[in-house]
Amino acid sequence: MGNSFTAYAASDGPGDLYLSNGGTDVFFDVLTLAGCQLAETPWQQNLVLLFADGHRYSRGFSGFDLGEIPWTGDWQAEQEFLLRVIDTALARHGWHRLRYDPPAAAGYLARYREMVAAFTPVPVDAPRWGDWRTAPAPSLLTRCPEHDLYEGEAGCRLCDPSIQPIGRQ
Numbered sequence: 430m431g432n433s434f435t436a437y438a439a440s441d442g443p444g445d446l447y448l449s450n451g452g453t454d455v456f457f458d459v460l461t462l463a464g465c466q467l468a469e470t471p472w473q474q475n476l477v478l479l480f481a482d483g484h485r486y487s488r489g490f491s492g493f494d495l496g497e498i499p500w501t502g503d504w505q506a507e508q509e510f511l512l513r514v515i516d517t518a519l520a521r522h523g524w525h526r527l528r529y530d531p532p533a534a535a536g537y538l539a540r541y542r543e544m545v546a547a548f549t550p551v552p553v554d555a556p557r558w559g560d561w562r563t564a565p566a567p568s569l570l571t572r573c574p575e576h577d578l579y580e581g582e583a584g585c586r587l588c589d590p591s592i593q594p595i596g597r598q
């Protein structure tokens with residue numbers, strides 16, 4: 430059981446990223462640690478909330494295609510932001526706050542970076558995930574006092590014992 434992250438519209442990308450459920454938790458943990466540090470605009474905050482709440486309610490069904498992200502006419506800056514989040518995660522931003530050692534995470538991130546870089550976003554008129562230019566509710570952006578991450582809908586993911594067992598890879 431796991432999750433597929435895809436980039437169907439990428440002309441000549443490296444293919445999909447398939448992660449086990451445990452690997453998916455790690456992937457979203459490290460992206461959330463980086464993203465909460467960087468997000469400033471509503472669009473950026475909405476993207477990081479996708480990671481913060483990722484794989485909390487729909488385990489095994491949390492993969493998505495890059496084309497599902499609500500890209501706007503400002504997609505170049507949006508894509509640059511996503512790449513910056515991935516690069517910051519690759520620099521192990523905040524990994525000391527993890528209760529486990531993620532030896533495989535750099536591999537996931539490097540692969541995902543290639544996929545995002547090969548992908549050309551297309552602005553979405555009626556995005557299924559809503560208009561990310563609208564600021565998220567302030568309560569979603571409340572920070573966990575211990576980990577400094579967004580609480581999101583599901584609460585700080587590093588405080589959630591169901592996805593943070595000690596020793597998990």
Ligand SMILES: [Zn+2]
Pocket residue numbers: 573574575576577578585586587588
């Ligand atoms: Zn926390």
